[in-house]
Amino acid sequence: MTTPVLEANGLRKSWGGVAAVDGVSLAVQAGEMLALIGPNGAGKSTCFNMLNGQIRPEAGSVHLLGRNITGLAPRIVWRLGVGRTFQVTATFASMTVLDNVRMALLSHHRRLFGLWRPAAAQFVAEAAAALARVGLAEQAGRPCGVLAYGDLKRLELAIALANEPRLLLMDEPTAGMAPAERAGLMALTARIARDAGIAVLFTEHDMDVVFGHADRILVLDRGKLIAGGTPEQVRADARVRDVYLGQSGVH
Incomplete structure (x- = not known):
């Protein structure tokens, strides 16, 4: 089994x-x-x-x-x-949608490789792919503080998935x-x-x-x-x- x-x-x-x-x-x-x-x-x-x-x-x-x-x-x-999402979303409101996912990816890469960090271009590419996965590619450059609530929920999902849970x-x-x-x-x-x-x-x-x-x-x-x-x-x-x-x- x-x-x-x-x-x-x-x-x-x-x-x-x-x-x-x-x-x-x-x-x-x-x-x-x-x-x-x-x-x-x-x-x-x-x-x-x-x-x-x-x-x-x-x-x-x-x-x-x-x-x-x-x-x-x-x-x-x-x-x-283990990834988790919460009943009330919590994002960095002044940061862009893309940068919120990049923060999660930074933590994920530290988990995998210690202090090693991928090149900035790789971070951007990975974050963009994560946003495309949840249908937010066109929102990448917008501050989180102006997103509709449904888009914030999708962003929270993208952040949780950045950990490859x-x-x-x-x-x-x-x-x-x-x-x-x-x-x-x-x-x-x-x-x-x-x-x-x-x-x-x-x-x-x-x-x-x-x-x-x-x-x-x-x-x-x-x-x-x-x-x-x-x-x-x-x-x-x-x-x-x-x-x-x-x-x-x-x-």
Whole structure:
């Protein structure tokens, strides 16, 4: 059996005596889009932060391609090949779109080669290719502060991919976007992930996005996984409809 890109077993974390995550286990394969959904307070963000190293679990383990990364600092997890996007985008607003990606590439090359730096022309070429990959080639010279929000989300994806990650963690990737833009961003992400063999784990409140683009879905409620499977299996699960989707489900 192929080793999962990400495998977490029995993750637990409590806040003030209340279990935010209680025995969560999951695995994501290369090229797979796995959605982690649930109502507010279900434990999704805490789970993400344990996977990324921002929070150390009280119990359980996290493995990246078979390597134990439990409790490692986020900067180390990133260097091992984990990219992340956040619910609220964060870029250098006064810098150009191209230079934001060049900053990520500089860090990536230091990870690979230590203090060696490629020639400036190589950086520009790599950054331009990254922007073309997400449909932002024509925006390269614009300051980030003037971009539309949907373009900022695409730029954040380009920055995360500059690390050539094996795993991409996406926390509500379409939050704040116009409905017409959401499907486009997730279709782009899925295409890149499958072409490059990147495992993607994402949280999302837009159920059209989840059921339209996830290969599998896991459902959290009060820190515990209550269901998992294909979109069709999760849509038909009575407990999921009761605690999250509503009786009508998602069509």
